[in-house]
Amino acid sequence: MHKKAYNETFNSIGVKVSDELYKTLTGSSTINAFQRLVKHFNLDLKPEDLVLNKRKRYVSFFENDPTLHLVNGVENLIKASYNKGYTLILASSSAMVNIDRVFNRFNLNSYFSAKISGADLTASKPHPEIFEKAAILGKTAKENCIVIEDSDNGIKAANDAGIYVFGYRNPMAEDQTLKYADAVISNFKELEEIL
Secondary structure, eight states: OHHHHHHHHHHHHTOOOOHHHHHHHTTSOHHHHHHHHHHHHTOSSOHHHHHHHHHHHHHHHHHHOTTOOOOTTHHHHHHHHHHTTOOOEEEESSOHHHHHHHHHHTTOGGGOSEEEEGGGSSSOTTSTHHHHHHHHHTTOOGGGOEEEESSHHHHHHHHHHTOEEEEEOOGGGTTOOOTTSSEEESSHHHHHHHO
């Protein structure tokens, strides 16, 4: 849905974002992505306005798709990890309003100790700040944390934070290499069995 909302926004302003360029934006906050695109294309547009444009499209898709579901296996992994006593922190580049929208729709709030939006931080992924803050919020030493990421920017952020990272081969983000992940999984059942 995010990719579809981005692409509709790109079309609405008349820019052609190549797959290669889009790949570099994956995992970044929306404001960071549009700041980079405005600079790249030398657009006379405000990144903040483009964020609102994209967000309206995303919300429309989110609220009008009755078939919307979580990624296969993620709900079981969340519940299994929670039941084993792990502290769960969501650290996403999405805006908090979008994070809350997903958490409320799928009743996930009770499983997580905290949620962090990269959009509210000083620097977006691939900067490590989001995962460093997640470890602090989880009151857990970084060497006892793991990150699950489906983007190369997120993996770099985890690497730079000094946190072990599982790369998830997300079928919705096939353009991501995951080459710097400590381990790569193709489904969440694999990870559930390890934890």
